[in-house]
Amino acid sequence: MSTSTNSPRSGRAVPARPSLFRSILRPRNLAITAIALFALIQVVSFPVISMAGWQTNPNPLAEPAWDKPETRALAVRSCYDCHSDETVWPWYSQVAPVSWLVTRHVIDGRRKLNFSEWGVRGVEVNEVTRAVRSGKMPTKDFLLMHPEAKLTDAEKQQLIDGLSASLR
Numbered sequence: 670m671s672t673s674t675n676s677p678r679s680g681r682a683v684p685a686r687p688s689l690f691r692s693i694l695r696p697r698n699l700a701i702t703a704i705a706l707f708a709l710i711q712v713v714s715f716p717v718i719s720m721a722g723w724q725t726n727p728n729p730l731a732e733p734a735w736d737k738p739e740t741r742a743l744a745v746r747s748c749y750d751c752h753s754d755e756t757v758w759p760w761y762s763q764v765a766p767v768s769w770l771v772t773r774h775v776i777d778g779r780r781k782l783n784f785s786e787w788g789v790r791g792v793e794v795n796e797v798t799r800a801v802r803s804g805k806m807p808t809k810d811f812l813l814m815h816p817e818a819k820l821t822d823a824e825k826q827q828l829i830d831g832l833s834a835s836l837r
């Protein structure tokens with residue numbers, strides 16, 4: 670039996686079928702695959718892993734004794750979306766897979782520090798001011814979507830001084 674890849678009738682070579690993987694990697698197919706995946710994620714995540722149930726704003730219990738309204742305003746501007754019960758959930762936070770990421774940030778953020786449930790967990794003032802001074806907080810990905818949350822050096826110092834006076 671012949672093992673030749675030539676077509677037995679015409680004698681011309683049969684073009685090799687590109688592998689599924691290689692054809693997915695073509696730009697046009699890549700776009701189609703991405704759209705299909707996105708659609709699939711919406712369909713699957715909606716009933717199964719919808720984040721809507723997690724995107725709550727529980728009733729605020731108690732806030733720190735803010736030294737000045739300006740201190741609170743700075744904290745609201747750059748921290749409250751993840752560290753309070755007054756999260757503003759933007760439209761894209763409803764759309765998977767971003768919803769998973771954003772919801773996770775808020776849950777983790779509130780667990781560490783929740784300005785709306787002040788006194789519930791022991792939070793070290795130094796830890797909070799350090800997070801601002803080092804630039805670790807607010808997080809880089811958050812600033813990408815919320816440029817208004819970015820603090821100038823002067824505002825950072827104002828927030829640090831205000832937090833030191835308020836969080837006891």
Ligand code: HEC
Pocket residue numbers: 744747748749750751752773774775777778781782796797798800801805806807808811
């Ligand atoms: C995008 C959401 C988000 C914003 C906005 C944000 N944080 Fe956080 N923050 C987090 C998450 C998530 C953690 C938990 C990170 C971890 O466990 O490593 C955290 C942790 C912390 C901690 C715990 C110590 C540490 O460094 O991990 C402090 C203190 C803190 N944030 C302060 C702040 C302050 C102050 C602001 C505002 C200037 C702020 N954060 C803004 C999400 C946020």
